[in-house]
Amino acid sequence: MKLDVRVYHIETGKPVVVLNDEDAKDLGVYVTGRVRISHEGKSITTIADTTSTFVKEGEIAIFGGVRRLLNICDKCIVEVSETSKPQSVEFIKKKIDGYTLNEEEIRAIIQDVVDNNLSNIELTAFVTGGYVKGYIMDEIVAMTKAIVDTGQSIDFGDDIMDKHCIGGVAGNRTTMLIVPIIAAAGFIIPKTSSRAITSSAGTADTMEVLAPVDFGVDKLKGIVNKTNGCIAWGGSVNLAPADDRIIRVEYPLSIDTEGHMLASVMAKKRSVGSDYIIIDIPVGRGAKVISEEKAKDLAHKFIELGKRLGVAVECLITDGRAPIGKGIGPALEARDVLYALDNKGPADLIEKSLDLAGAMLELSGKCIQGKGRNIAEEILKSGKAKEKMKQIIEAQGGDPDIKPEDIEIAKNEMTIISEHRGRVKYIENKIISTIARAAGAPRIKSAGLYLHVKVGDEIDVGDPLFTIYSTSKNRLKEANNLAYKLYPIKVGGIISDIIR
């Protein structure tokens, strides 16, 4: 079918054209959702959307990428024919229908996700189908390998250490203590971290208060060669491009497919060649994993997946019922980290980091079992970890001499006080994050909140619970309103919930 081109100078994420409904029906495009467009000897296959209004019969709307690839101008005539769907769409259908996918089938899907060959409908069907039907370990192994193979890999050498936290705990910046401890102990730990999507800070956001985190592969290798470690933003090195696209569909549906999460975490670790991996699984009300059983099941799956991939994995189930550290938001968390490196930091942040670093040292087999924690503690106490962190900050392009007091915290503040007397029962991570986000974190680094109490503290009416910091008075007010409405800190009482 010959169609008349209407060019729109808009960049779309994937090659896409829009046809009139009637032409689409005639071409049979309703079924395949794909067309082949030919113009002056060049041809490409694109996803075809349809409309009854925006494009007239006999016309085709063409956008940035497709226009350039075919060198098309407005009012050109192009030849359009229906073309078949990629085979991966059949495999997606197979998954929805409850069949197990084999390695080739999973690889085909992941490759098409990365190559942007799937329409939103097809990608969503894949994500929803995987969530509903679940994945068996064979599929998860295949998905991990496919994600690794379709992304960037970086060779940092042998005996690479790594860690991951399942997340959901506000302020949990153990990575920024573990990396300098492990690197100071003489091991290589090229840590890539994420930025916050729904939380008030990711490790990459917090590290960015101290130094840049956005590097290409060569620069990253240089940093690690020099210091044994780094704390970089994973997104900058494109380790798992399939992952980001899948997450974009999971978020609006609030779904988190276990099989995909396992594959995603392990793929990012394998892409940097990690051999010894510690996984932190926080458990409890307000964390991502609610029950102990679920945490144990997840741990066994991580370990099994590690075995199948030939890497050593150990999972630590940790208390996730409250934030770790006192600061929430990039700057306030970075300040906690610097205090901790001076051995003055929040006790819970230091204790958890030492436990994890100790476990990592033991997992590597390079220290006597039961002695890892002591070695880690010695490295922190002696100032060797601080010294290593200064080297890493400098290698990443930050100021190595930065002091906790130098970190700028937003000027407008408001303190929430307790209306009750008793012990602090819990501090709900999600709500704490929501309030810190309302104050401006993570985008505004200096915004967030500071916790004056910990779970178990005995407090009185009028005692300060937390202080909110914001650069904007409006945002401060909004965050304050949320704090009173959502009630993140529960004091006293034995009733955990009232069902009416």
Add this chain to the structure above:
Amino acid sequence: MKLDVRVYHIETGKPVVVLNDEDAKDLGVYVTGRVRISHEGKSITTIADTTSTFVKEGEIAIFGGVRRLLNICDKCIVEVSETSKPQSVEFIKKKIDGYTLNEEEIRAIIQDVVDNNLSNIELTAFVTGGYVKGYIMDEIVAMTKAIVDTGQSIDFGDDIMDKHCIGGVAGNRTTMLIVPIIAAAGFIIPKTSSRAITSSAGTADTMEVLAPVDFGVDKLKGIVNKTNGCIAWGGSVNLAPADDRIIRVEYPLSIDTEGHMLASVMAKKRSVGSDYIIIDIPVGRGAKVISEEKAKDLAHKFIELGKRLGVAVECLITDGRAPIGKGIGPALEARDVLYALDNKGPADLIEKSLDLAGAMLELSGKCIQGKGRNIAEEILKSGKAKEKMKQIIEAQGGDPDIKPEDIEIAKNEMTIISEHRGRVKYIENKIISTIARAAGAPRIKSAGLYLHVKVGDEIDVGDPLFTIYSTSKNRLKEANNLAYKLYPIKVGGIISDIIR
């Protein structure tokens, strides 16, 4: 957040804006996918897409509908805030998680589908979730009612007759004989039919060869008041707008959710107030329903759904292993119908139509059980059905005196001959449709094919199997190639399949 507007003069199907990824993260839009945009005292809520390229940080891309609603110009500044998802997204999540939805929840989803309040991701999750988890009868009843209530309803009076065919059988134009028979018998049968999406002709496409089929509600009521019947295109009266949107997602995934299909069929019948409904369920290789068991199960569900809605439903399980009639494609099928009204038409088309019309007469309780078929036959044989069809054609604006020979058939033709000797074993519907589509049907009314043989016929090598008609020599050649490649008619042999 204040954002700088970039207006694009493009009409999008639903209100949508595009934000930069970073702004979207800051606003928290990744989770809800929605923003509220305010400009000079007016506000609207829209679906927000995100991009890292096409829209810069600090900007927002705004399209046709949203621009007009807010009266925005290029480079205006608008206030944008994240806004919550509609509650229906929670219910979609509930369905995916395996819970049964109640009436209010289903109503909320269908209303948001019709109001275009769901993103493609959310709508696809709904469709995929429903397909994977299935629907119980309570949900199907609720969905039917919701589809009726969110669409147009037309009151044609009491004792309304109707029929539906599950589809999948090429050439199956019984509606065009049943409507005049039932109307001539004195009953009201306001039949709305569909156009082909993947087949070579829908009843609306075929009727359109004889008369217009695209009417508003008032015109349609006028036609039915005058003649007792009509054969109109359902799409023109917007009976079930939710349905079309759901089907748009089902097609590219090749999924057909039974619960949704049941609701969709019955909603369209209830929207025109049908009281007596005959459902034709063709069964067999190449039809939509493959097995007898499946057909019976579906029949029981239709009957149960009818009871719950207060209408009488009867299902006829029919032989769907081969096309009905000889012509395939709008003009060739319309010609068959006119011949049949003259009692000269294909025997199978006449027999099946009389069976269905007879069952319909008996279901209404207005004729003695066992006599329906005879009454229908008498009406056809006597020429009363032909007379009624002329009235309907005239009322719909066509030429009542049209003769079978007047119908234009495409000039280029090619006949496929048998390479084998034996009995015709089957004629595969899907392949026959594919060949007729390749020849140009349904868009080109005069294109299609004509079957020279029926299942059971004894034929010899060289006997003609079917003739393809096309207005284009290229299309004719393409259809011919497909015919030799796909082999729609199987002659002789007892082996039904070879598994290697």
